[in-house]
Amino acid sequence: xxxxxDYGAGNIFxxxxxxxxxxLDSILTSDKKEIENADAIILPGVGAFPAAxxxxxxxxxxxxxxxxxxxxxxxxxxxGMQMLFDKSYExxxxxxxxxxxxSVEKMEKPGFIIPHMGWNKLEYGTDxxxxxxxxxxxxxxxxxxxxxxxxxxxxxxxxxxxGRVPAMVYDGSTVYGAQFHPEKSGxxxxxxxxxxxxxxx
Amino acid sequence: MLAKRIxxxxxxxxxxVVKGVKFKGVRDVGDPVELAEVYNQQGxxxxxxxxxxxxxxxxSVMLDVVRETAKRVFVPLTVGxxxxxVDDIRDTLRAGADKVSVNSQAVKNxxxxxxxxxxxxxxxxxxxxxxxxxxxxxxxxxxxGGRVDMKLDLIEWVKKIEExxxxxxxLNSIDADGTKEGFDLPMLKAVCxxxxxxxxxxGGAGKIKDFSEVFEETGATAALAASLFHFGELTVSEVKExxxxxxxxxxxx
Numbered sequence: 001x002x003x004x005x006d007y008g009a010g011n012i013f014x015x016x017x018x019x020x021x022x023x024l025d026s027i028l029t030s031d032k033k034e035i036e037n038a039d040a041i042i043l044p045g046v047g048a049f050p051a052a053x054x055x056x057x058x059x060x061x062x063x064x065x066x067x068x069x070x071x072x073x074x075x076x077x078x079x080g081m082q083m084l085f086d087k088s089y090e091x092x093x094x095x096x097x098x099x100x101x102x103s104v105e106k107m108e109k110p111g112f113i114i115p116h117m118g119w120n121k122l123e124y125g126t127d128x129x130x131x132x133x134x135x136x137x138x139x140x141x142x143x144x145x146x147x148x149x150x151x152x153x154x155x156x157x158x159x160x161x162x163g164r165v166p167a168m169v170y171d172g173s174t175v176y177g178a179q180f181h182p183e184k185s186g187x188x189x190x191x192x193x194x195x196x197x198x199x200x201x
Numbered sequence: 202m203l204a205k206r207i208x209x210x211x212x213x214x215x216x217x218v219v220k221g222v223k224f225k226g227v228r229d230v231g232d233p234v235e236l237a238e239v240y241n242q243q244g245x246x247x248x249x250x251x252x253x254x255x256x257x258x259x260x261s262v263m264l265d266v267v268r269e270t271a272k273r274v275f276v277p278l279t280v281g282x283x284x285x286x287v288d289d290i291r292d293t294l295r296a297g298a299d300k301v302s303v304n305s306q307a308v309k310n311x312x313x314x315x316x317x318x319x320x321x322x323x324x325x326x327x328x329x330x331x332x333x334x335x336x337x338x339x340x341x342x343x344x345x346g347g348r349v350d351m352k353l354d355l356i357e358w359v360k361k362i363e364e365x366x367x368x369x370x371x372l373n374s375i376d377a378d379g380t381k382e383g384f385d386l387p388m389l390k391a392v393c394x395x396x397x398x399x400x401x402x403x404g405g406a407g408k409i410k411d412f413s414e415v416f417e418e419t420g421a422t423a424a425l426a427a428s429l430f431h432f433g434e435l436t437v438s439e440v441k442e443x444x445x446x447x448x449x450x451x452x453x454x
Contacts, residue, residue, distance in 0.1 A: 013297060017272050047322065113397060115324050115368065118203040118422065119246055119452045139204055139452035141277060143324045160202055184299065186241070186276050187454065 271297025381407025
C-alpha cells in the first residue's frame, strides 16, 4: 500500500489515478497511522513552498513524514520534491524537510521562459533504481519556477534549460524526488511510478 | 531544451466530439474519452477539450468527460469553452484538468485572468484568443466563437494578458481557421515578439509541412489542430516524425 500524503496542497487525484491505472494499491491520507503502516509514501504538491510546509505542519504530519521517509521508499513530486531539501527562498527563507542536502531557488534564466513548462529530455547522473530501464530519448513533463540546488552526488537526472535543471534527486537510500510530474509524463512517467511501486518489498 | 508540443484539440458538445468548420456545420463523431486515448497513443503532448456549448448548457457533462479521461490518459489536459468564473476554473481543475483556457470571458472580465493566476497559479491559466486581420500587421480580437469584433488590438491584448499573469496564450487565426493553408505566420510572429509566455499556434494546419514551418518561422512553442487529426488526415505521430526529421526538438513516444 502506497500512502499519498493529503495535506491540502495540489492535484493529488492525478497521482492517485496513475497508481490506480498501474494497479498499485494506494490511499489518499492525512492519517499518521496510515502513513506509518504504508509500504511506501508519495508526497505530492503544487503551489508555493512556505504555504505547503505550513499546511503539512498544520496537518501535524511534518515529523511523521520526515521519520517514515528514512524507513521506506519515499517519492516527492514537484513541490513535494522541493520540500525534501533543507530550505527554500520562495517569497521568504523557509525550512524544508531536510531529507536531501541542498536548497530551492528561483530559476534565473535571462531570455528563457519561466516557468519551465513542458516536455524536456532526461539526462542521467548518479545511479537511481527507479530510472534503470527508462533509457535515452525519454521526455518528462515539467511545470515549475523554482529549482533545486544540490550536490551532484544526489543528482540522478537533469534536463537542459539554459544549464542543468535537476529533474530527479536520490539520497542513495529511500528518498526520491521528481521535479517533473510522472503522473503527467505519459508512458515514461508511468514506468517511473511502476518502478517506484516495485521497490516495495 | 523544451520539446515543441503537438496538441490535438477535441471540440465537445453534450459529451460528444464534434468539429465545426469555421465554427459552423457541426457534425457528431465520437466519444471524447476514447479519442483522447487514441491521441495519447499517437504521442500527443497535451490534449485540449473545447466545450463548444458550455455557454448555453450544463457544464457537468464536460466535467464527467474530464474525470474519465484523467483516469486513462496521463499527459496534461486542458479544458476551454464557457469558463466564466473562478468557481468554473476550480471545478474544472478538480475534475482532473491541468489547465483551463479562457477566451471570451477573459476579454469581458480581465480580473478572471488575475484571480485565476493568483489562486491556482499562472501555469494553469491559458488565454485563448480568436483574432482577425484588419490591416498589414494589425489584428483585432473577436469573442463568442469568432462572432463579435471587440475592436481590441491583438498586440495590446496579449501584452495585457501577460501582465495579468496568464501562463500561456492559444492564438487562433480566424482568417486561417478551416482553410488548411497553414498557420497564420505573420500574426504568430507578431504575438511571439510581443510576449515572453508560451504561444500555441492554432488554425489553418492542413499539411504536414505546416507544422515544421510554424516552428521554424515563428516562436510558437506548440501547434494545435482539430479536424486534421480528427478526420485522420494526419496522425499526431506522423506530424512528430516529420518535425523531428527537420531537426526540431520533439518528444517521440
